[in-house]
Amino acid sequence: MADKKKSAAPKKEASAKKNYYSVNGDKLERVKRNCPKCGPGVFLAEHKDRVSCGKCGYTEFKNKN
Secondary structure: OOOOOOOOOOOOOOOOHHHHEEEEOOEEEEOOOEEOOOEEEEEEEEOOOEEEEOOOOOEEEOOOO
16 A cells, blocks of 8 residues: 655745835834724735624625725
8 A cells, every 4th residue: 555645735824914014204004904893903804895804703895886
């Protein structure tokens, strides 16, 4: 019986915090929206048809117009 190696699943990339902020002069500004329930520091994930919080499950649907 030959041992077959299972193909490794592709590794997910960790989210880079540098993509959540932008630097304008001396100020640091948030690019993504914060969750209104969880407060500052918890960002909303942007999907094709909605934005959602991964911590509490808060969801806002985008307009289809």
